[in-house]
Amino acid sequence: MAKTKAVNTKIYVLDTNILLHEPFAFLSFKENDVVVPMTVLEELDYIKDSKKDVARDARISIRAMEDVLHDATPDQLTAGVSLKGLGSGEAAPIGHFSIFSDHGMPKAQQVFTSNENDNRIINAALHIQQRATPRQVVLVTKDINMRLKAKGAGLAHVEDYRTDQLISDIKYLSRGYHKFEGNFWDKVKSVESRTEGRETVHSIDRKVFPEAYINEFLIDDSKQFAAIVEGMTESTLEILDLGYERLMSGKAWGIHPKNIGQAMALHALLDPYIDLIIMTGPAGCGKTLLALAAALEMVVERKMYDKIIVTRNTPEIAESIGFLPGTEEEKMAPWLAAITDSLEVLHKNDENVKGSMSYIMEKANIQFKSVNFMRGRSIQNAIVILDESQNLTASQLKTIITRCGEGTKLICTGNLAQIDSNYLSPVTSGLTYLVEKFKNFTGSATINLDGVVRSRLAEFAEEHL
Numbered sequence: 001m002a003k004t005k006a007v008n009t010k011i012y013v014l015d016t017n018i019l020l021h022e023p024f025a026f027l028s029f030k031e032n033d034v035v036v037p038m039t040v041l042e043e044l045d046y047i048k049d050s051k052k053d054v055a056r057d058a059r060i061s062i063r064a065m066e067d068v069l070h071d072a073t074p075d076q077l078t079a080g081v082s083l084k085g086l087g088s089g090e091a092a093p094i095g096h097f098s099i100f101s102d103h104g105m106p107k108a109q110q111v112f113t114s115n116e117n118d119n120r121i122i123n124a125a126l127h128i129q130q131r132a133t134p135r136q137v138v139l140v141t142k143d144i145n146m147r148l149k150a151k152g153a154g155l156a157h158v159e160d161y162r163t164d165q166l167i168s169d170i171k172y173l174s175r176g177y178h179k180f181e182g183n184f185w186d187k188v189k190s191v192e193s194r195t196e197g198r199e200t201v202h203s204i205d206r207k208v209f210p211e212a213y214i215n216e217f218l219i220d221d222s223k224q225f226a227a228i229v230e231g232m233t234e235s236t237l238e239i240l241d242l243g244y245e246r247l248m249s250g251k252a253w254g255i256h257p258k259n260i261g262q263a264m265a266l267h268a269l270l271d272p273y274i275d276l277i278i279m280t281g282p283a284g285c286g287k288t289l290l291a292l293a294a295a296l297e298m299v300v301e302r303k304m305y306d307k308i309i310v311t312r313n314t315p316e317i318a319e320s321i322g323f324l325p326g327t328e329e330e331k332m333a334p335w336l337a338a339i340t341d342s343l344e345v346l347h348k349n350d351e352n353v354k355g356s357m358s359y360i361m362e363k364a365n366i367q368f369k370s371v372n373f374m375r376g377r378s379i380q381n382a383i384v385i386l387d388e389s390q391n392l393t394a395s396q397l398k399t400i401i402t403r404c405g406e407g408t409k410l411i412c413t414g415n416l417a418q419i420d421s422n423y424l425s426p427v428t429s430g431l432t433y434l435v436e437k438f439k440n441f442t443g444s445a446t447i448n449l450d451g452v453v454r455s456r457l458a459e460f461a462e463e464h465l
Contacts, residue, residue: 007134007135009031009032009033009095009135010029010032010033010135010136010137010138010157011032011033011034011035011128011132011135011136011137011138012029012032012033012034012035012138012140013035013036013037013100013121013124013125013128013137013138013139013140014026014034014035014036014040014140014141015040015118015121015139015140015141015142015143015146016039016040016043016044016047016117016121017141017142017143017423018140018141018142018161019036019040019044019057019058019061020044020047020054020057020058020061020423021057021142021161021393021423021424021428022161022395023057023058023060023061023064023395024060024061024064025061025161026064026065026083026097027064027083027086027087027093028093029093029095030092030093030094030095031093031094031095032095033080033095033096033097033098034083034095034096034097034098035097035098035099035100035124035128036065036097036098036099036100037099037100037102037120037121037124037125038099038100038101038102038103039102039103039117039120039121039124040121041062041099042117043117044058044061044062045058045062048062054393054423057393057395060395065097068081068083068086068097069081069097069099077098077099078098078099078100078101079096079098080096080097080098081096081097081098082094082095082096083095083096083097100124100128102120102121102123102124102127103120110123111123111126111153111154112153118143118146118149119149121139121141121146122139122146122149122150122153122155125137125139125150125155126153126154126155129155129156136156136157137155137156137157138157138158138159139155139157139158139159140158140159140160140161141158141160141161142160142161142423142425142428147159147160167427167432167436169427170416170426170427170432173280173416173432173435173436173448174213174216174435174436174439174446175446175447175448176215176216176217176264176278176445176446176447176448177216177217177218177219177261177264177447177448178209178211178212178216178217178218178219179219179220179221180209180218180219180220180221181220181221182220182221182222183220183221183222183225184218184219184220184222184225184227185225187208188204188205188208189205190204190205191203191204199240199241200240200241201230201238201239201240201241202227202238202239202241203236203237203238204236204237204239205235205236205237206232206233206234206235206236206237208237209237212229212232212237213229213439213440214229214230214231214232214439214440214441214442215228215229215230215268215274215442215444215445215446216228216229216439217229217242217264217447218239219244219260219264222244223244224243224244224245225243225244226241226242226243226244226246226247226260226263226264227239227240227241227242228240228242228267242267244260247260247263247264247267248260248263250263250266250267250270251266252266252269252270252290252293252294252296252297253292253293253294253296253297253300253301253346254293254346255289255290255293255346257290258286258451258453259451259453261281261285261447261448261449261450261451262285262286262290262449262451262453264447265277265279265286265287265290265447265449266290266294268445268447269290269291269294269295269411270294270297270298271445272304273443274409274443274444274445275404275408275409275410275443275444276401276409276410276412276438276441276443276444276445277291277409277410277411277412277444277445277446277447278412278413278431278434278435278438278444278445278446278447279291279411279412279413279414279446279447279448279449280390280413280414280415280416280431280435280446280447280448280449281415281448281449281450282415282417282449282450282452282462283415283418283452283454283458283462284452284453284454284455284458284459284462285449285450285451285452285453285454286449286453286454287413287414287415287449288338288339288342288385288387288413289342289345289346291385291387291411291413292308292339292342292343292346292385293342293346294411295308295364295383295385295411296308296346296360296364298383298409299364299365299383300360300363300364305381305382305383305407305408305409306365306380306381306382307364307365307366307367307381307382307383308364308365308366308367308382308383308384308385309366309367309369309379309382309383309384309385310339310366310367310368310369310384310385310387311368311369311370311371311374311384311385311386311387311400312371312386312387312388312389313371313388313389313391313392313396338387339366339368339385339387340357343357343360343361344357347360371386371392371396371400374399374400374403377403378403378405379403379404379405379408380405380406380407380408381405381406381407381408382407382408382409383408383409383411384400384403384404384408384409384410384411385411385413386400386410386411386412386413387413387414388413388414388415388418389412389413389414389430389431389434390414390415390416390418390419390424390426390429390431391414391419391420391421391424391429392429392430392431393423393424393429393430394430394433394434395430396430397412397430397431397433397434412431412434414429414431416429416431416432
């Protein structure tokens with residue numbers, strides 16, 4: 001990378017996990033230069049042919065880099081190819097992109113002598129730092145241990161990739177509702193109310209709750225007031241009065257809410273005008289049971305939809321489900337046991353539980369599908385339950401959401417404390433990204449369920465372990 005470049009611009013060295021998390025990440029650094037070590041390309045090459053859930057992201061990143069570099073000579077590849085014209089808006093890149101051959105570095109210039117990939121990438125960043133002085137060289141990686149090693153080895157600047165992070169800490173994630181201290185109406189100085197059929201809508205001053213967003217629930221300590229934000233202007237909030245007791249008396253497929261969180265979730269699930277429901281919360285809070293009960297109510301009883309499609313991201317070992325016997329539904333059954341467990345709970349009082357389950361699965365046309373086979377489909381007039389969605393990236397979730405056609409409702413459930421992916425954290429999970437991106441969309445609602453109702457054992461474990 002040329003030393004003559006403006007000193008106030010930086011050189012970013014990208015680790016492999018950055019390109020797996022966001023395949024087009026090398027286009028996100030505006031006027032600064034981006035370097036990808038050869039070791040990163042080798043890792044991407046290995047991953048793209050593997051059965052890991054990020055293999056597709058590796059292929060996308062490789063193709064994107066090839067599109068930029070396909071006409072470059074070896075000298076241009078080393079010196080840097082301009083990224084100008086590859087984007088739009090203020091964030092469009094105008095820096096340079098290059099490949100650094102870290103294999104040819106002399107041993108004398110290497111801090112780490114072992115041949116581990118992380119060490120080779122750190123060595124490359126240290127070498128570029130020494131060569132590019134006084135320009136700032138920054139290693140960008142999502143690997144916490146690698147950041148510690150790099151700093152310990154003498155790299156002055158090491159960062160996480162935060163370009164697509166909408167929140168800095170998971171505690172700031174939208175919960176889908178706001179609880180006011182005391183009585184809500186004590187905070188309202190003026191209100192205009194009107195009746196729409198059986199419903200009452202209040203217009204209040206937006207200063208009462210300036211941070212409100214569409215379909216956010218409002219409750220207070222009185223256990224009498226409950227409402228949902230239906231609309232807003234610069235000066236007013238339009239809230240639909242739900243009533244606390246009325247909300248708690250909701251029912252779906254014989255299931256009644258056990259707390260106000262479940263009541264709000266059930267209301268959103270049964271609302272035909274809400275196309276996307278996102279439910280987050282700890283294990284045992286009732287996410288899957290509520291989703292399935294509402295789905296059965298709307299498909300079998302109300303006949304609003306034609307079928308229920310249940311899907312989830314499978315663990316890496318199961319990316320190819322072909323090793324399991326049977327049809328796709330039978331192959332997916334081990335990974336969707338939570339759904340069959342919930343079906344058993346919903347019909348535990350029937351004389352023949354297995355018979356009832358078989359009948360309902362056929363009546364509701366319940367289909368088990370793998371996320372990997374959802375691409376290219378167009379799902380019409382169905383309810384899609386996406387379980388364990390905390391393990392998906394934003395791009396994977398986009399692939400699924402864009403499959404939803406006319407009349408389809410998508411229910412995403414997940415527990416951000418149970419992320420199994422090596423490439424995601426609660427802040428970078430696609431589920432977190434989804435909550436923040438869709439919170440102002442009129443066709444979506446988010447609910448964080450914080451009460452464990454599975455058992456006192458599960459509740460104690462969630463609080464103390």
